[in-house]
Every structure is written in C-alpha cells, then in structure tokens.
Amino acid sequence: MAAMKWWGWGLEGTEFTHEDKPALAPFIEQVIGVDVRRPAPSPRPLDDLEIPPSHLPDALRAALERVVGDAWLSTDPLDRNRPRARQVAP
Secondary structure (H helix, E strand, C coil): CCCECCCCCCECCCCCCCCCCCCHHHHHHHHHCCCCCCCCCCCCCHHHCCCCCCCCCHHHHHHHHHHHCHHHCCCCHHHHCCCCCCCCCC
C-alpha cells in the first residue's frame, strides 16, 4: 500500500491541480469564494505541532485493548496524528 501524506489527504507524490482545468478555478471561486490560483501555505512539519497528551481513561483503554489488541491501540502523540497504513486482519 502506498504511503499517505501525514495529514491523511491523498497519496505521497500525487497532486490534483486546477492548472489543466481552465474552468475549475473560476467555478470554485464563484461557488465557495476560494481562489485556488493563489499559492497555498505548505503544511507544517509534524514535529512542529503541539500535540496534547491523550485523555483516554484507563478503563476505556483496557476495554479497547480487549477488543482490538494492544498492538492496535496507541496513545503516543505521533501515532494519534499519523494515518496508519496497516489494516485489521479478518
């Protein structure tokens, strides 16, 4: 499975642009008021984000671990903000 961008929107290295669709940018601006021709800010590096600690109660964590297994449950700040490439086995 290809790696997802860390913020979860699309595959790494894949882009969708309005540049080869001349009617798309004016349509988006007219309908929702966003000028897609203006350069977008780059996403902040994940390491620069201030991620608060988990507030998962111990009892709920234990119940979730019983259901999904401890390998599938993490309260690590980076794990909580990064899409998983793994899928649950049948």
